[in-house]
Amino acid sequence: MPEFDNLPTYESVREAADLLHPVVVRTPLLESYALNEKLGARLFLKCETLQHTGSFKFRGAYNALARLTSAQQAAGVIAYSSGNHAQGVALAAKMLGIPATILMPEDSPKIKLANTRGYGATVITFNRYTEVREEIGEKIARAENLTLIKPYDNFFVISGQGTVGIEVAEQLSTHNIKADICVAPAGGGGLVAGTALALNELSKQTDIYTAEPEFFEDTSRSLKAGKRIANEGGHKSICDAIVTPIPGEMTFEINRSLLKGGLVVSDDETKAAVRAAFHYFKCVIEPGGAVALAALLTGKVDITGKTVVAIASGGNVDPDLYSDTLKERDQ
C-alpha cells in the first residue's frame, strides 16, 4: 500500500477556496419543486456545468498552476486528459500566462478538442486504446522541462476540487439544512475525494458516495475490496469523462476512509438523468457528469424523505449526442 507524507486535508481545501474565490464561478445549488414532489425527497443539483470551461476541473487546475514557482510557470505545463481537465488546465494557464501542452485521446468529443485549442493550448492527440498517456506525458515533460499536472493524483488538484464541497455545505447552510447524502461522479476520484474532505469537516452526518458507469466501477469495487482494483477493459461507455482504468493512489487513500460506498449506473440510466436535468433544471449535463444524478433518480441508494445532493460535474457534450439523447424517451 502506498504511503503519502502529504495528503490533502480540509485545511488545504480551505486554502484552495481562498485562492480560487476571485476566479471561479460559485455555481448554483438548484432544486426543483416538481422533481422533489415526484421523488418524495429534497434533491439539490450542484451545477459545476456552469463552472468556467464547463466543468469542475477548472478549480483544481487553477489551484495547481497558481502554486507553481515562477520558474515552473515560465517553463510551462503539460497535462493529459479526456477533455475536461484539458480545458481546465488550458484556461487556467491562459489566465496565469503559462504555456500549456495537452495530451488528449484522438477520439475525445470534438467540443473538448476544439475548446482546449481555443484556450490557446498546444494539443497533442494519442490513441487511448493502444498508447499509455502517462508514458507519453512523462516523456514529453522530461524532454521539454514541463511540469506535469496530473488530473487527480495531485495535492493541489484534489484540494481545488474540494472547494465544490465547501460551497455545497455553505449553500445548504443558507437553507439551515445539511445533506444526508452527497453523490459525486468518479473517474480518478479527485472530485469526490476533495468533496469528502470538505464535507467530513463541515457536515459530518453526510454519507458520501461515488457514482460510476457500469463496467467502469473501479472505485466502487476498490472500496468494497479495500484496495485499488482496475477495470477489466474491453468495454465502452458514453461517459467519456470518467472512464479511467483504476482509482488514483492519493485519491483512493482519501476515499477509502471517507466514503460510504460506490453506486453504479447503466448508460441508459445516465441518459435518462441527462433528460431529467434538461426538463427539471434546464441544465446541459454531459453523460459522465450525470451519473450522480442518475444514481439518485434510480434509487441506487434510498433517498425517501432525505436531503440529497448530486454533483453535476460537467456539461461538455457534442450537440449531436445531446440531441439524440433528448430524442430518446424514458422507458
Place this chain on the structure above:
Amino acid sequence: MPEFDNLPTYESVREAADLLHPVVVRTPLLESYALNEKLGARLFLKCETLQHTGSFKFRGAYNALARLTSAQQAAGVIAYSSGNHAQGVALAAKMLGIPATILMPEDSPKIKLANTRGYGATVITFNRYTEVREEIGEKIARAENLTLIKPYDNFFVISGQGTVGIEVAEQLSTHNIKADICVAPAGGGGLVAGTALALNELSKQTDIYTAEPEFFEDTSRSLKAGKRIANEGGHKSICDAIVTPIPGEMTFEINRSLLKGGLVVSDDETKAAVRAAFHYFKCVIEPGGAVALAALLTGKVDITGKTVVAIASGGNVDPDLYSDTLKERDQ
C-alpha cells in the same frame, strides 16, 4: 394616453427584492472566456432559465400573490399565459396555499401545459387565434370571484420582475463594473420595465434595450412611434413566450421613458443563440428567452469593447424542438 396614479418605481422593486429574497433563486450571471474573446466584448448572461419554474415569471407572480389580502388568497386567483407566467403563478399559488386557475393557449408547448398542471393549478385551454384571453379571463374571474393576475400590467408583477435588474447590478458590482448595455426579451414588457426601473437607479450609464422576434416587434415600433402600436398579425414565431399583440399600458409607460430602443431578431438568429447558449454556457434557453442574446450576438447594437448583459428569460422548451435546433448548423 392612459394615466397611472400608481406606477412601479425603484422603491417598489426594492420592496419586491426584500419579499422575494427567501424564495427566489439568485440566478447566476455567467460569462464565457471563449465567447468574450470571439466577440471582443464582455458578455454576461443572466440565467433566469434557472429560476423556479424555469423562467423569471415566478418573481412577479410570487410578489403579486403574496400581496393579496387573506380573503383574496382564500378565494383564489386566475391568470392567462402562454406558459411561463402560468407556471410562475401556479407554483407561487401552491407555495402560498392559494387555489389557481390558468388559461393557456391549447397549442402551448406541452412542457408548459404539463408543468402548470403539475404544480396543482386548474388549466383551461383556449384557441389563441380565435378567442381573446383577456375576455375569457375576466369573465371567469367575475363569475368565480377570482383575482385576475395579469402577466405584465400589474404593479407587483412588474416590481417583482425588476428584481432581475437589482441582481444584475449587484452581481456586476462584485466585479467592480457596470454594464454599458442590457438587453431583455419583451413580450408585454414587464421584465424589461422592472429591470429598467432597477438599473436606472443603480446603473444610470446602462443603455437598456428590448429584444423581440421579427413580426412581433410591437415594443420596438411603439418606442419609435412614442405610442403603443399593435403587431399586424398573420405571422408565427418559434418564440411562443413573447408573441404578445401589443405592449402593456403600464409597462409601456415605463419603457417609453427609460429604454434606449428595441432590437429585432429573426427566428434563425434566435436558434443560433440557443445553440450558442448550449455551447458556451451549458444553459437550456427556450427560443423566446434567447432573443436578447441573439440581438447581441448578431450585432444589432455595437458591443465592441463593451460590457453587455443579455437576460435569458426562460428555458421551458419541448425536447424535440430543442434537439432539432441543436441539429441545425449555423450558416
